[in-house]
Amino acid sequence: MNVLVTGGAGFIGSNFVFHMLKEHPTYRIVCLDALTYAGNLSTLEPVMENPSFRFVKGDITDRDLIDKLFEEEKFDFIVNFAAESHVDRSIEDPGIFLKTNILGTQVLMDASRKYGVKRFHQVSTDEVYGDLPLDRPDLFFTEETPIHTSSPYSASKASADLLVQAYHRTFKLPITISRCSNNYGPYHFPEKLIPLMISRALNDESLPVYGKGENVRDWLYVEDHCTAIDLILHKGKDGEVYNIGGHNEKTNLEVVKTILKELGKPESLITFVKDRAGHDMRYAIDPSKTRRDLGWEPTTLFDEGIKMTIKWYLDNRDWWENILSGDYADYYETMYGDR
Ligand code: NAD
Numbered sequence: 221m222n223v224l225v226t227g228g229a230g231f232i233g234s235n236f237v238f239h240m241l242k243e244h245p246t247y248r249i250v251c252l253d254a255l256t257y258a259g260n261l262s263t264l265e266p267v268m269e270n271p272s273f274r275f276v277k278g279d280i281t282d283r284d285l286i287d288k289l290f291e292e293e294k295f296d297f298i299v300n301f302a303a304e305s306h307v308d309r310s311i312e313d314p315g316i317f318l319k320t321n322i323l324g325t326q327v328l329m330d331a332s333r334k335y336g337v338k339r340f341h342q343v344s345t346d347e348v349y350g351d352l353p354l355d356r357p358d359l360f361f362t363e364e365t366p367i368h369t370s371s372p373y374s375a376s377k378a379s380a381d382l383l384v385q386a387y388h389r390t391f392k393l394p395i396t397i398s399r400c401s402n403n404y405g406p407y408h409f410p411e412k413l414i415p416l417m418i419s420r421a422l423n424d425e426s427l428p429v430y431g432k433g434e435n436v437r438d439w440l441y442v443e444d445h446c447t448a449i450d451l452i453l454h455k456g457k458d459g460e461v462y463n464i465g466g467h468n469e470k471t472n473l474e475v476v477k478t479i480l481k482e483l484g485k486p487e488s489l490i491t492f493v494k495d496r497a498g499h500d501m502r503y504a505i506d507p508s509k510t511r512r513d514l515g516w517e518p519t520t521l522f523d524e525g526i527k528m529t530i531k532w533y534l535d536n537r538d539w540w541e542n543i544l545s546g547d548y549a550d551y552y553e554t555m556y557g558d559r
């Protein structure tokens with residue numbers, strides 16, 4: 221099998237590349253990534269010389285490049301992680317979110333149609349369902365919950381989902397979509413809540429909690445997301461949407477306090493700051509369909525996963541300090557600029 225993983229130099233994509241090379245040693249894994257501010261090629265260093273792996277620097281919106289790559293590689297599976305992923309940035313500047321997340325998905329699907337693939341898998345998010353009220357803990361997002369977006373980011377991901385479903389209905393493109401809750405774990409870019417709080421607490425810097433910190437997110441350890449996508453690729457039904465989540469709901473304040481406790485840092489570091497515009501209150505995934513139809517089970521509880529994650533950030537200070545200093549951006553040119 222020849223698998224294209226787009227966005228594989230980012231957080232979840234890189235974890236998925238490692239997962240696939242380990243679990244399917246006979247497969248060829250090609251990673252296509254534009255190395256935006258969120259892509260970090262040093263993350264993929266351990267596999268760069270692996271004969272089953274190829275890295276291609278390129279943009280999913282670049283039709284000529286995508287066409288050439290598909291013609292050359294004859295992919296079986298496409299897994300599309302490539303996206304602009306940070307909600308706050310989408311509020312500052314929505315344009316690039318629409319270009320990458322919607323038009324990029326279209327370019328990849330056009331090539332998938334032209335060259336024929338066994339499966340085009342779109343990695344989507346629980347944010348397409350909007351949010352749930354805090355006083356209704358009985359409510360969860362199912363695959364039937366209507367799309368109802370809040371931020372330019374979630375609107376762009378939802379638009380892509382609709383386009384993917386349209387390509388299935390109209391062109392019979394064999395697709396699947398997964399909608400996952402908030403991920404955490406190794407290689408998470410330190411602009412997102414958990415790695416931001418770990419890196420700032422380690423430097424004794426203030427921890428900016430939006431609003432009152434009451435918003436609830438449903439956290440899933442990244443490897444559990446990877447095992448779900450692997451199962452969907454191999455056993456999922458064409459045209460289906462699968463929710464992924466592990467019922468690990470926490471308020472942001474709970475998460476930040478847990479990190480401080482684990483690091484032995486004082487709660488006085490917490491600073492309440494202006495709330496995010498349009499801030500979703502609660503996300504909560506009902507993953508019953510994925511469990512029932514594919515036998516997927518998450519294996520890492522939050523209490524255990526957050527300890528593993530904090531240990532990873534302590535053991536890999538170079539990785540995030542390089543990001544904070546901006547040095548990571550030169551890595552590709554220094555190491556592979558002549559490829
Ligand atoms: P990330 O920002 O860490 O990584 C995104 C990667 O995509 C980066 O390596 C970046 O260089 C690459 N990229 C961006 N624009 C590109 C383009 N035009 N062409 C090629 N590559 C490009 O994101 P992440 O957190 O790993 O998320 C990956 C996917 O999973 C996204 O589609 C996101 O919407 C989805 N998702 C994320 C979460 C989460 O909690 N992080 C949860 C559910 C779904």
Ligand code: TDX
Nearest residue numbers: 305306307345347402411412413414428429430435472
């Ligand atoms: O400094 C902060 N302070 C704060 O209180 C940051 C960065 C975030 N927050 C809050 C906002 C959210 O309620 O923490 C929560 C988590 O924020 P993010 O890490 O930005 O994630 P979120 O907005 O929930 O979106 C994430 O999950 C769904 C990913 O970034 C998306 O790509 C994914 O689709």
